[in-house]
Amino acid sequence: MKMHYVALIVLFSAINPLIGQDNIVLSEGTLKVGGLSEDRFYFGLSEGDALVFNIEEVKGKKIREIEILEYPDNSKFYEFEEDQIKDKSITILNTGIYMLRLKNSALGARICRYKLTRIPGNPSKKFNSTVFWETKNDTTYYTIEEDYLISKDTAVINVVPHKVERVHSLMATNGLLNKTTIQVTLPNNTISWSYYLGVGEDAETIFSEAEEKAVKRKQQLKASSKLMNALAGLDFTGSTALASLALDGFAEFGAPNKADNIQYWFIPDYDNSQLFMNGNDFYQFDKGNGPLVYKRMEQPNSGTFYIGLFNDNVTEGIDVHIRISAVTVTENWGKQPVQRYNVKIWKEPYLKAY
Structure with missing residues (x-):
């Protein structure tokens, strides 16, 4: 329902009408x-005045509500479903602001002819019937509890510290397979992780050399290095080389002169790992083939996945060294009081005194 607010201005004649x-x-x-819709018309009246009003719907259609009120809500006259009011007189007991309210609940408009007449109780007293409007506001304050971040704790977790997995040859007997899977579960709040797969002792020698280099870098703590600062601030056990790889993708792994290769797939779930083991098509999110492989990963960052290993050597089984490290960031949250406020803005009518 829309409303229109209209202030009525006294129609002055050439001679001062107030006297x-x-x-x-x-x-x-x-x-x-x-x-x-609803229309409201505001005007001022003085104690002892009489208000005479006439209203008529020009086509004889009903007006849902016709009401005269003393502002803000003291009803002085009310009619329901009328098409006209003729020479209705109301005696005014209090000086103040009054209004004519017309409500139309029909879909079609109503055309109204009207007249509002004031008969002063004291003709010699000056009185201005014009209604003026003043903008006012009121501010109320309240306090809420708001979450805020206290700190972030970064840690490097050894998900798979060091696992040696025997993968048999193609010609292996007694039910031994040339393929296998390893289950891996990432810790909560993982943001990145790294893996290392190496075949045989040659690959392990290269890993040990890379680890020694990473430890020396951590001890030297070059201030200009973002990675070294990150490593220096962490409290962890396990591979510094894999921590470096997981944090910033930096690693110094060499390549073995000669070594057997391993084919591998990172498989998203158990069902697909079984498809892999049964020789069927399966989904994977990373794969490779080589004697020594390593990589930094950001996805997936939660849950459990599987590593599928496959040895294509016809006669010789291989030992695969597996290491996985994950970087976790745990946010510590607290509560703090925060002040808020609401501002209520409205317009209020008033009369000007002579």
Whole structure:
């Protein structure tokens, strides 16, 4: 329901109408009240005045509500479903602001011819019936509890510290297979992780050399290195080389002169790992083939996955060294009081005194 607020201005004659004149026309004319809407007309009256008003719907259609009120909500006259009001007189007991309210609940508009007349109780007393409007506001304050980040704790977790997995040859007997899977579960709050797969002792020698280099870098703590600062601030056990790889993708692994290769796949779930073991098509999110492989990963960062290993050597089984490290960031949250406020803004009518 929309509303229109209209202040009525006294119609002055050439001679001062406030002195020595019995009848003062506050407003007169024709207005349109839209469908499903409400119009309000404001005017001032003085104690002892009489208000006379006439209203007529020009086509004889009913007006849902016709009401005269003392502002803000003291009803002085009310009619329901009328098409006209003729010469209705109301005695004014209190000086103040009054309004004519017209409500149309029909879809179609109502065209109304109206007239509002003030008969002063004291014709010699000056009185201004014009209604003025003042913008006011009121601010209320309240406090809420708001979450805030206290700190972030970064840690390097050895998910698979060091696992040696025997993968048999193609010609292996007694039910031994040339393929296998390893289950891996990432810790909560993982943001990145790294893996290392190496075949045989040659690959392990290269890993040990890379580990020694990483430990020396950590001890030297070059201030200009973002990676070294990150490593220096962590409390962890396990592979420094894999921690470096997981944090910033930096690693110094060499390549073995000669070694057997391993084919591998990172498989997203158990069902697909069984498809791999049964020789069927399966889904994977990373794969490779070589004697020594390593990589930094950001996805997946939660849950359990599987590593599928396959040995294509016809006669010789291989030992695969597996290491996985994960970087976790745990956020520590607290509560703190925060002040908020609401501002209520409205317009309030008033009369000006002479």
